[in-house]
Amino acid sequence: MIQKVEITIDGKTVELPVLEATEGTNVVDVRGLIAEGIYTFDPGFLSTASCESRITYIDGDKGILMYRGYPIEELAENSSHMEVCYLLLCGELPDQAQLSEFVQDIKSRMPVDDQFKHIFDAFSESAHPMSMLCAAVGGLASLYHDGLDIFNAQHRRESALQLIAKIPTLAAMTYRKTIGAKFIDPDPELEYAENFLNMCFGEPGVSSNVSATLASAMDKIFILHADHEQNASTSTVRLAGSTEADPYAAIAAGVAALWGPSHGGANEAVLKMLAEIGDESRVQEFIDRAKDKDDPFKLMGFGHRVYKNFDPRATVMQASCHAVLEEQGIEDEPLLKIAKQLETIAREQDYFIDRKLYPNIDFYSGITLKAMGIPTNMFTVIFAMGRMPGWVAHWDEMLGSPFKIGRPRQLYLGPSKRDYVDINDR
Ligand code: CMC
Numbered sequence: 001m002i003q004k005v006e007i008t009i010d011g012k013t014v015e016l017p018v019l020e021a022t023e024g025t026n027v028v029d030v031r032g033l034i035a036e037g038i039y040t041f042d043p044g045f046l047s048t049a050s051c052e053s054r055i056t057y058i059d060g061d062k063g064i065l066m067y068r069g070y071p072i073e074e075l076a077e078n079s080s081h082m083e084v085c086y087l088l089l090c091g092e093l094p095d096q097a098q099l100s101e102f103v104q105d106i107k108s109r110m111p112v113d114d115q116f117k118h119i120f121d122a123f124s125e126s127a128h129p130m131s132m133l134c135a136a137v138g139g140l141a142s143l144y145h146d147g148l149d150i151f152n153a154q155h156r157r158e159s160a161l162q163l164i165a166k167i168p169t170l171a172a173m174t175y176r177k178t179i180g181a182k183f184i185d186p187d188p189e190l191e192y193a194e195n196f197l198n199m200c201f202g203e204p205g206v207s208s209n210v211s212a213t214l215a216s217a218m219d220k221i222f223i224l225h226a227d228h229e230q231n232a233s234t235s236t237v238r239l240a241g242s243t244e245a246d247p248y249a250a251i252a253a254g255v256a257a258l259w260g261p262s263h264g265g266a267n268e269a270v271l272k273m274l275a276e277i278g279d280e281s282r283v284q285e286f287i288d289r290a291k292d293k294d295d296p297f298k299l300m301g302f303g304h305r306v307y308k309n310f311d312p313r314a315t316v317m318q319a320s321c322h323a324v325l326e327e328q329g330i331e332d333e334p335l336l337k338i339a340k341q342l343e344t345i346a347r348e349q350d351y352f353i354d355r356k357l358y359p360n361i362d363f364y365s366g367i368t369l370k371a372m373g374i375p376t377n378m379f380t381v382i383f384a385m386g387r388m389p390g391w392v393a394h395w396d397e398m399l400g401s402p403f404k405i406g407r408p409r410q411l412y413l414g415p416s417k418r419d420y421v422d423i424n425d426r
Contacts, residue, residue, distance in 0.1 A: 004016060005018060014038070016030060024059055039409045045230075053397060055397060056068075057229070058306050063315075065312050067226065068087050070087070070093070072224065072312050072316065073312060081192055082192055083099055084223050089396065106161060109165035110168065116140075125180050129175060129378055134255050136174070137248060137255050150399055151399065153396075160393075160396060163391075163392050164389055168195060169199060171196065183199075183204075185199075192219070193219040197210040197218060200378075211327065214327070220316065222385060223386075224316055225387050226390050227390030228390065232258075233263060234254065236256070237250050237254035237394060241398055250395055258383060261300065264384065266301060270362055271367075271376045271379070273286070273299070274339055279334070280338055283338060283342055287299070302357045302358065302363065303357040308356040311361055318359075321365075324371045324372055366379060
């Protein structure tokens, strides 16, 4: 096993220790380089471990994803989102009493202050739900900022509970706002996923009639999205949190980072792409565009920065997707036919095989959510709900141990010093 690495620059040799991981790749500790006046260059952090973490492990080549050591397939099969939230936050699976207490803690924090609901008045019905979610999550800081000590573990736990509890309520409000409907309050009798679906699609004052299959599929979507180690939004939460920012503001930064089509926005982009393709006869045309270096078009829902073999979440999601399609009786929907054809062609053609581009979780979650009747612009909001326990667990982990403000350096390629030129002389 490699214990240390030596690098020689300008005739000077620097010895760098190698830190050992419990699973996966060991890392070269480059922290000592700055004292030698040397920086490393790694745009996109492809070769950089930005922190130590004990929460989630991914082996992209083998298609492994584990939360606190438990494989995602086992959690998706046997667990519930509430149990997974507890696991991510506390490090261990709860016993029955711990789980019941946790569920009660979440349920009691789900309602949103009446005054706070007016934050949605500022938005038009055509506003994207993610823009409302960014504002609403950040806005929670206005309710809980005073007296909050982020270096106190109990205070951090309270923030984590508030965020996990309030995200479905706020998410459902963004949807109700877009359809101009009255908000529906959370029902303490309902489980987390059912509660969310009822707050979206129920009738105020009428008992929930959400189907068990849909509630279970939604719970599975939450479990599969709950954490994914140092992805863009989680790294954003850590970076914002490293300034000792308010937790609700740090998480709002994560929500914003998730929005992009290369990250959480991909499930929405999948459906837009399927609609743009429009007909099975045009699938090859879009495949050709995806392969064309001069065309910026990418096949949405394919490829992953880390998974270069298969995405284990996609395998679980694919099965859940078929259960929903069967229950909804829409297996022959035109967009789904296009999706199936894309999946087959992409799996067979050299371009995709050579680059290890497989359907990722967003390919199947987009189709599943569409089949559940969820509007496309809500897809990333649902991803944000699922990812909340991961974000808060990473924020808590960082603040619970010594950390530094995140402050990368750069390779400067701009002009060297030059003199200011008066505007009349330019
Ligand atoms: N369609 C066509 N070509 C692709 C695609 C795609 N979806 N993804 C990657 N490639 C090509 C890329 O052009 C490059 O080709 P070449 O080697 O000839 O230059 C090669 O594959 C390697 O791609 P890359 O851009 O270096 O890969 P990356 O690790 O930087 O990007 C990605 C990963 C997910 C951003 C990218 O695959 C992508 O944009 N996929 C579509 C969007 C998507 O589905 N995103 C959701 C990711 S899963 C959700 C999450 O975890 O956040």
